[in-house]
Amino acid sequence: MIEDNSLFGPVDAAPNAGDVAPPARVGFFTDTSVCIGCKACEVACKEWNGIPEDGINLLGSSYDNTGALGASTWRHVAFIEQTRPRPDDGHEQVRWLMSSDVCKHCTHAACLDVCPTGALFRTEFGTVVVQDDVCNGCGYCIPACPFGVIDQRKGPAGDRNVGLAQKCTLCYDRLLDDATPACATACPTESIQFGELDELRVRAARRLEALQNAGRSEARLYGEDPNDGVGGSGSMFLLLDEPEVYGLPPDPVVTTRDVMAMWRRAALAGGALVAGAVICFLGGQP
């Protein structure tokens, strides 16, 4: 049955999905203030997960020639160059923002909720994973995701997962072997931290406090709040500007929060149709 908190609000993800006595929920804390833009995470992710090449292009967006997360890009390092006056003498200088984006493994994951085949499922670690042998490529998860993470793999021809929805698995195979996900293992600055979500939340709060005490008032956390529109994410971030600067939605809400209200409106409309048709056939001239 669908209970109040199944679709919205703070819950523990794996037990809410019916898992009995699961291990602690795990996730990422990506501290963008120490990201150096080396893209080791992108490379490690591709290598470990056997993800095919998906375009070698010059995009004209600083050092970002990856573009965005997608079916064959499960970590994406964003580069933002900002020109702003220095606080002391007003001299214009460039500030670099770099951030490694990843699937949010939402507490309330719309991709999973709308998946008609059950290919997307909640693991015992509280993460969200696509089963490649079940997905039939209907594509419904793609517009459901409020972060634009999951996508359909379009090529290269011959790749065994072409046509299927693909995204970060939080290295489910490595988790089962007590190993750290590939991206976090490869990160040379510990910008990407992996761990139990409760502990990461504490670490993130402490890091935020340290930065703010050092005068970095623009620092903020993203995705750490279990009371946000997706029930908190399994990957949280420390950002140095508004989320949308990094291509993240500022305040996303899981679409399935409203699905029961939608069904009620549809039922009302269906009833109106029946009533209208009956009147049209019974009333008036023969």
Added chain:
Amino acid sequence: MVPEATFTSYYGRPVLKAPSWHPADIAGYLFLGGLAGGSSIVAAGADLTGRPGLARTTRVGALGAVTLSGLALVHDLGRPSRFVNMLRVIKLTSPMSVGSWILTAYAPLAAGAAGSDVLGRWPRTGRLLGLGAAVLAPALVSYTAVLICDTAVPAWHEAYPDMPFVFVGSSAASAAGLGLLTAPAQAEPCRRLAMFGGLLEIGASRRIVHRTSFVAEAYRLGRARTLLRAAEGLTGFGIVGGLLGRRRHWLSRLAGLALLAGGACERFGLFEAGMISATDPKYVVVPQRRADLH
């Protein structure tokens, strides 16, 4: 008036991924599924009120439309050979899962009703199957509204209170159009149904298009605007033509064609507006920023 929006984005790139759905397949399915369901309702009404000619053409029309919609849906899959995986689970949170089950139950009933009518065999069974199809039809024509609204696509999601009314109205108008086109002599109820469905479609569609929200603008841009205007014009002509065509069957048939074309334009227009709102990051960022302020 909605004030001019200022917003930031990452190199102007979309925040969301637009649906990978091909418009011909999925907007086409929205139209054909609606036509099928509406036609089953008209067929049942015609059958129960002694209009065998109208019952036959709408039964055949329902079968044709549901067959084509099934093909379009399978064609759109990344792995068409796995279409049967749709029936692995039943999930209320997935309108596509619910819809797959509705279609699976509906299609054999529509096929049986049409088959029995055309072959002239087992009339009682055929009638029962046709009534069964009509019972499922309201679910078939309205669930597709939930299907597109239960996404992060801003223009679709915010329109969820009105979308099912556009869809049922449009389905009724399209089915009435099929009746006027194929059986104008027995299509008197279709003239009224065209008016009921067409006005419901136009009214609910206007509520969506002219909503005072930042996102509703997507319905008033580019091809979405063109298609939705064409839909309104064609449906409006169909309503009037149906009412004036009682003694002029050529006019009835023309009105029927206009209603069908109007229904198709409506679905493609709504689809297009969703695509516009998913592709431009401002439709994601600005409303979420506004919600912040409240």
